[in-house]
Amino acid sequence: MTKPVVTEADLHAHVDGVLPAARAAEVDAYLADHPEEAARLAAYREQIAALHREFDPVLDERPPRQLEVPRLYWARPLLRYAAVVAWFALGGVIGWQLHAVTADRRAEVTSWPRRAAIAHVVYSPEVRHPVEVGADQEAHLVAWLSKRLGAPLKVPHLGDLGYTLVGGRLLPGERGPVAQFMYQDGKGQRLTLYVRVNPDDSGETAFRFAQEHGVGVFYWLDRKLGYALSGEVDKNELLRIATAVYRQLNP
């Protein structure tokens, strides 16, 4: 009678308890004749037991709070995606509206007020971090943003109209850095003034206006710089403020 061939794979399968009973019996017979191999398999079994002794206690640990699924599920991906989808949808609507209003303009001209409106919608509801640099550091704010945009900026003061400066931030524009200044009135109503560097000396344009979902934007070019004033206020009120901004920038 020939003895069945026992392979290395059989021995491991025996250790892991996955051999069919008949085959397992053959391997047992082989091991009875080969005590060194039997000792080797015993060492492998001891390894597995040691792994369980060492790491099974992890199963009974209370997982840290960061690993609770409901929190992950709601606080992280879903909310994040929902927010992104919402902003894209709103941006699309605003962009469509701006495009419709200025459909005869070059696409480049329509894209930046759209960005201004989206930036307004994104940052103006912020409670804790509406701006990067506050109005208490106005000189620093203006110097910093002027340096980043590569053009001397001026910050209009709208106190006479009931709006005080909150501060400003640097944003990515289509061609490089842009600035956003934020104002608010006594009731917390906020306006943002978006300032970009024009790609060339575009001369001057009249005020143009677009509105969607209650966000109005007056925008105009003034040689080197383009301005867009956004707010959720009445069109006439926004025009009054835009006019005041224009006058302060062009005394």
Add this chain to the structure above:
Amino acid sequence: MSDHDGLIAEQIPRLRRYARALTGDRAAADDLVQDTLERALSRLHLWRRGSDMRAWMFTIMHNIFVNQARSRMRYPHETLDESTADAMQYREPDWSELRDIGGALAKLPVEQRTVVLLVGLEQFTYDEAARVLEVPIGTIMSRLSRARERMRVLLGGDFKAAALKVVK
């Protein structure tokens, strides 16, 4: 909330056990589990209903782990074959708090360590381990064989090796 969340939550203890053994570091392990959970949740639409959630999540964890290990390699353009993996120093784990078995695990190349843990600790079948690690079953067997033998030597169970050392 869907019933899938329950299925995912059920995997957390075993994912943590495996990650702890794999990395030898509590914080690194929980970071790995967190990355795995986030990726699983964001890709839940790719999971086939009725298929093995545990295998699916271990596959995700393995891919994240390998990508992170690869990004820490000195020469990331080299493929992750046995020889480079032997030479590569994965994030040096803090094994000091673990005793013998942890120390032996740490000395295994990553792709041997994963097989030893999936089969021995997590009790995946060879076939399941092959699918999680995306290698042929023959590769699983050869890695398992080499890993167990190496651990046996490291843990002092190999009398022949000990004798050879004495002679040398």
